[in-house]
Amino acid sequence: MFGRDVLQPRLQAWCGDAVYTYSGLTMEPQSWTPTLLAIKAACEKVSEVRFNSVLANLYRGGQDYMGWHRDNEPELGVQPVIASVSLGESRRFILKHMETKQKLEFNLESGSLLVMAGNTQQCWVHSVPKTRKPKAGRINLTFRLIL
Numbered sequence: 001m002f003g004r005d006v007l008q009p010r011l012q013a014w015c016g017d018a019v020y021t022y023s024g025l026t027m028e029p030q031s032w033t034p035t036l037l038a039i040k041a042a043c044e045k046v047s048e049v050r051f052n053s054v055l056a057n058l059y060r061g062g063q064d065y066m067g068w069h070r071d072n073e074p075e076l077g078v079q080p081v082i083a084s085v086s087l088g089e090s091r092r093f094i095l096k097h098m099e100t101k102q103k104l105e106f107n108l109e110s111g112s113l114l115v116m117a118g119n120t121q122q123c124w125v126h127s128v129p130k131t132r133k134p135k136a137g138r139i140n141l142t143f144r145l146i147l
């Protein structure tokens with residue numbers, strides 16, 4: 001990371017083949033590890049697309065969160081397919097439709113795969129809210145294709 005340091009309410013790493021600008025942060029890529037490559041291959045098989053990078057988020061406990069956002073950076077293209085793998089503690093993941101305000105809630109458990117595709121990033125925002133419930137650590141991996 002360079003330019004400026006911004007405190008994030010979780011820890012993040014970016015792996016893959018390209019520099020990524022995310023929420024105004026430019027992240028220099030780390031190298032792939034054999035484990036990440038194996039998980040990437042499994043996600044590619046299920047979602048039938050190829051990925052060239054992954055954003056890893058570590059939620060250290062219930063106070064760590066991800067605010068409402070869309071993954072709609074131009075380098076992801078118009079209808080990005082994003083494969084999201086959860087490991088460790090389960091957390092609530094909420095999708096909210098930007099016009100109708102309809103909400104869809106998922107409890108993302110360890111080992112689960114959530115695939116966002118089609119108009120998800122155009123029409124919906126998503127978040128992982130804070131919770132006061134005691135929570136252990138959770139790692140979430142979002143595999144992406146940077147064009």
Ligand SMILES: O=C(O)CCC(=O)C(=O)O
Pocket residue numbers: 055057066071084093108126128140142
């Ligand atoms: O932790 C999650 O389940 C969501 C992560 C996410 O939305 C992102 O990395 O853009």
Ligand SMILES: [Fe+2]
Pocket residue numbers: 069070071126
């Ligand atoms: Fe996201």
